[in-house]
Each structure stands twice: as structure tokens, then as C-alpha cells.
Amino acid sequence: MNWLKKKEWSPYAAGGLVGLLNWFAILTVDPLGVSTTFARTAAMIEKIFAPNHVANLPYFVKYGPRRK
Numbered sequence: 001m002n003w004l005k006k007k008e009w010s011p012y013a014a015g016g017l018v019g020l021l022n023w024f025a026i027l028t029v030d031p032l033g034v035s036t037t038f039a040r041t042a043a044m045i046e047k048i049f050a051p052n053h054v055a056n057l058p059y060f061v062k063y064g065p066r067r068k
Contacts, residue, residue, distance in 0.1 A: 039063040 040063065047054045054060045 036063050 039059070043054050043060045043063070046060075
């Protein structure tokens with residue numbers, strides 16, 4: 001395990017480890033990303049000014065603010 005304590009890693013080894021971590025994250029976490037957060041935030045803001053518009057748009061119905 002001395003290779004973990006090296007000051008510099010090989011870019012190929014580091015890239016391979018990042019790739020393995022990425023696959024693990026994709027297989028264990030659903031969904032992975034933040035794009036839905038932007039849609040939910042936009043829907044929350046727009047809901048203040050035009051609640052009927054948000055309620056009728058299919059995109060905001062699917063990805064809009066979460067209801068508790």
C-alpha cells in the first residue's frame with residue numbers, strides 16, 4: 001500500500017482508479033447529476049409568478065419542485 005502514499009501518481013493509474021470509482025458510482029447511485037436541480041429551482045421560482053403555467057408544462061410536471 002505504499003503506492004497510496006506517493007507524492008505523485010502515474011496519470012494512467014489515477015485515471016484508471018477514477019474510472020473504477022465512476023463505474024461504482026453509476027451502478028450504486030440513481031440518478032447521478034445535478035441537472036434536475038436546475039429544473040426544480042426554475043420551477044420553484046416560476047411557480048411564484050405563474051403557478052398555472054408550471055402546473056401545465058409536462059417538463060415541470062415531471063421534473064418540477066418536489067411535493068411533500
